[in-house]
Amino acid sequence: MSFLPPWLGLLLVLLALGALAAGVLLRGLRSQGQAVGIAEQSRTNRDIHQQHLADLDRALAEGRLTALQHQAARDELLRHLLDDSARADEHPAAAVPARWLWMVGALVLLSGLSYVQLGAPQTWWPVPLSQQVKISATTPEQLTEQTRVWQEATQKRPEDAQAWLTLARLHAAQNAHAPAEQALARVLALSPEPDLWIERAQMKALSAGGVYAGEPWQWIQDVLRTQPQHLNALVLAGSAALSEKRHAAAQGYWQRALALVPADSEAAQGLQQALSQAAEMAQAVGVQASSASLADDTRPLIQGEVRVSPEVQSQIGAGSTLFVYALAEEGSRRPVAIWRGTPTAWPVRFALSDSMGMGAPPVLSSLAQVRLVARISKTGSAQKQEGDFQVELPGVKTGVQGVVLHITGR
Known part of the structure; x- marks a missing residue:
């Protein structure tokens, strides 16, 4: 049986939580300098990325890079931009002390709720x-030397995931993709x-x-299936x-x-440029397809001539109209x-194509x-009238040339 009153026990718990919160406050204040340094580094990286992007565009315009190389380098640059943005977001610089006071109060409240609801304090997620x-x-030279060093590290520590990732990114920086x-x-x-x-x-x-067909597309789709808003997956899916x-x-x-990044960020600008490029390419392909379609529509599919007997020709008045048309059987x-x-003279040559249709299937x-x-x-x-001369020829194969229609009567 305890001789301490309940309110004293509660007071001790609150004091302990206050001490914990004060420790977090001091830690946060000490980390402000580090956060400012990270933000400054992030700005420097953005300037470097902008210059690199301009160099890539200039190299493409001058023919020193192919379109595939330009796209791959641009995708890699955009991935770095997204990583820098995520890193800067994880370490925001505190603008005023009041923000830390708010965080202390929130920590006290959340800690109390955690003890009540879970019986244990909340834990923080580690950096991925x-x-x-x-x-x-x-x-x-630096890339070559560091690659050698980290190859040795992976041989000594084959279970070190960080060492393997460092080696992978060193290879990627040297365009050794395999x-x-x-x-x-x-x-x-x-x-x-x-x-x-x-x-x-x-x-x-x-x-x-x-080429993204096969495993690369499968891996991208697997990520999007579980995380539909995964930023890097969406960016690479667009490139694929x-x-x-x-x-x-x-x-x-x-x-x-684009909906997932700040509108004024470097990542948003890169995505806007990619969207503009895709729109221009789609428009160019559409023009080509329309031209090809138009050419196909006007390509003759049946060609031949219409002849008339002397008896029919003697009864045709000046200005008469000749119709030649195809019907589905x-x-x-x-x-x-x-x-x-x-016609002004006989025989008369004709040609039928898809462009001469009625605007509805079949063609x-x-x-x-x-x-x-x-x-x-x-x-x-256009409708047959009494007194018109006509001939029909069934079973004419599409694509035939030299077919003859001979009109001998009505």
Whole structure:
């Protein structure tokens, strides 16, 4: 049986929580300098990224980079931008002491609730492995030396996921995409993270010449299936769709990614540029497709001539209209193609194509064979009138040339 009154026990608990909160406050104040340094480094990195992006665009314009190399380098740069932005968000610099006071109060309240509801204090999430590794080497000599050092480290510590990830990113910085992908496979066997699956998908595709079909697409889709708003997955999915000339799909992925980043951020600017590029490519492809479609529509599918007997020719008045049209042998009697002319001499040549249709299916090219009709109208009416001369020829195969329609009577 305790001799302490209940309120005293509660007071002791609150004092303990207050001491814990005060410790967090002091820690936060000490970390402000570090947060400011991180923010400054983030701004410096953004300036470097902007210059790098301008260099890439200039290299593409001057022909020193192919479109595939430019896209791969731009995707890698955008991934670094997103990583820097996430890192800066994790270490915001406190603007005023009042913010820390608010956090202390919140910590006291949350700690009390945790003890009441769970019987144990809340724990903080550790920094993901994908955000722990940053390559500091910049020159080819530094990259080569660090690669050698970390290769030895992975041999000595084969279960060290951080060492394998460092080695993978050193390989990637030297455009050694296949070794980078192999090292990432070892990382994922030790520490599977969505960001690392996306990184591996990119390396796998780049090692195959920019082809995302197969495993890279599967890995991207697996991440999006469990995390539909995963930023890096959406960005890489857009690049993969664009590489397959699926411009609308690429725009869809990038629009979703754009909604997840601040409107005035470097990442947003990169995504806006990617969206503009996809729109321009889609427009160019649309123009080409329209031109090709128009050419196909006007390509003659049936060609021939119409002849008339001397008896019929003697009865044809000046200004009579000649119709030649094709009908489906089964189904609707609506013409699938119509040719019209005003002959001044005989025989008369004609050609039928899809562009001469009625604007509704079926089209001439979709039929294996048709019935041809040639009719001479004195009035020029599209409907057959009394006194018109006409001939029909069934079973004409689509694509035939040199067919002859001989009009000998009504």
